[in-house]
Amino acid sequence: MSLLTHLLSCLFGLGSWVSINGLWVELPLLVPQIPEGWYLPSYLSVLIQMANVGPLFVTLMHRFRPGVLNEVAVVYAVIAVGTVASFLLGFFWKETVVVGGARRSVALLVLTFFLATVDCTSSVTFLPFMMRLQPRYLTSYFVGEGVSGLLPAVVALIQGVGVVRCINGTQLLNRTSNATTFDLQAQYQPPNFSAEEFFFFLSAMMLVCLLAFLLLNHHPSVARQNPSRSYTNGVKQEAQRGRKWAEQKPMMEPCGQRKPRSSFGSGSYSWLQVSYILGLLAWANALTNVVLPSVQSYSCLPYGNNAYHLSASLAAVSNPLACFIAMFLPNRSLVLLGVLTAAGSAVGGFIMAMAVLSPCPLLVHDSAGAVLIVSSWFLFVLLLSYVKVMIGLILRDEGHGALVCCGAVVQLGSLLGAAAMFPLVSVFGFFQSGDPCNTWCP
Structure with missing residues (x-):
């Protein structure tokens, strides 16, 4: 195995x-x-859900006009747009324009739409490109995808974003007991470096991605690692090799009776199994990408600002950790994946329950409550990231079209999750946020 190829896949x-x-x-x-x-x-x-127009276009092109899109050129364009948009945010994110009689951050919103389009489209372009490399490098790609959440969080932590100091606010007098109390107010501390510099850092990370992609395409040692297959614009021309793990696939049919295989990918799975796999993928992405992140502050802030930041940090760490576990302990059993998804969903259900109970969740005045919520976030992301x-x-071994389908299902799951959570969080105000400095619960 080439360590260089693993590193480039990760970047x-x-x-x-x-x-x-x-x-x-x-x-x-x-x-x-x-x-x-x-x-x-x-x-x-x-905006992020509107940006799904990008993956929708790519998926439809692969479905109805296979081979027309130049896969490599599309990836170059996607990375270039992301680099330029991140760089421009450093200059224009505070600029406002009067729209409908009120000032709006038009530049920030427009550039964010471009960034969201880039990131959403990466699901149906980056993954299929990895089909050109040997299967073991796909895990390294997933490690990099996990680091894409961890690295900004670490830099923001160094920057000091969201660091709160509780100060004495309004002095209150309890007339019945003549006791004087103080209302603590949360005061955000100034960052160690500006938002402009942070956006320039994001632009630099996109340049690193561009350089890695260049080397994956043109470095000689990477070329020697490529499987002996030919591709034209991402369309496979040669039949896939036999898989060593074929005998490990679980038999979902009763009494070992073989069902007719589908036309999906290489046809190794029945349509029932394909539906099961894609359903697990959509469900896991809906929970991890949208549903639970949209209520993270509600589930954690009642336990204190430290619990909130620690849960966010450990959740970001657990994603690449799950990729490392999958690299050394892979298991393609569909039954096991279903069990892990159910376990992760149960943990996610506990987190959602704490968000619903906010600002007075279980053990809110006990340090055990903070430990429980932080551990829950870590375990939740770890289990579903492994899945x-x-x-x-699995889909990588089913062929190029299956990976395109994989990216589309990832975005579909996120879209459905957003459609379910946006009204609850932003329209109806179903959740109540806890105060990191004041918690009044019986």
């Missing part, structure tokens, strides 16, 4: 979601300086 995967993940972790610094305020996260959710990686490996 290539880094560019998949680093821009949007970076924008999310920078929100506490952006929100006080723009007219949209804390409505910005809602706008971002809508996503293993499904990606």
Whole structure:
């Protein structure tokens, strides 16, 4: 195995979601300086889902005009747009324009739409490109994809984003007991470096992704690692080799009776199994990409600001950790993947319950509550990330079209999750946020 190819695959995967993940972790610094305020996260959710027009176009082209899109050229264009948009954000994110009699951050919203289009489209372009490399490098790509969430979080932590100091606010007098109390107020501390520099960092990460992609295409040692197959614009010309793990596939049919195989990919799975695999993938991505992240602050802030930041950091760490586990302990059993998905969903259900109970969840005044919520976030992301990686490996062996389908299902799951959560969070105000400095619960 080539360590260089593993490293380049990882750096290539880094560019998949680093821009949007970076924008999310920078929100506490952006929100006080723009007219949209804390409505910005809602706008971002809508923009990200609108950006699914990119993967929709690519998927339809692969379905109805296979071979027309030049896969390599599309990836170059996607990375270039992401690099330029991140760079321009460093200059224009605070600029406002009067729209409908009110000031709006038009530049920020437009550039965010381009970034979201880039990241969403990467699901149906980066993954199929990895079909050109040997299967073991796909896990390295998923490690990079996980790091695309971890790295911005670490940089934002160094920057000091979201660091809160509780100060004495309004002095209150309890007339019945003549006791004087103080209302603590959360005061965000100034960052160690500006948002402009953070956006330039994101642009640099996209340049690193571009360089990795260049080397994956042209470096001689990478070429020697490529399987002996030929591709034209991502369309496979040669039949796939036999798989060593074929005997490991679980028999879902009762009494070992073989069902007719489907026309999906190489035809190794029945349509029932294909539906099962894609259903798990859509469900896992809906939970990890949208549903639970949209209520993370509600589930964690009642336990304190430290619990919130620790849960976010460990959740970001657990994603690449799951990729490493999948690299050394792969298991393609569909039954096991279903069990892991059910376990991760149960943990996610607990997190959602704590968000619903906010600002007074279980054990809110006990340090055990903070430990429980942080551990839950870590385990939730770890379990479902492992499932996503293993499904990606399964679909990779089913062929190029299966990987395109994989990316489309990832975006579909995220879209359905956003459609379910946006009204609850942003329209009806179903959740109530906890105060990192004041928690009054019986």
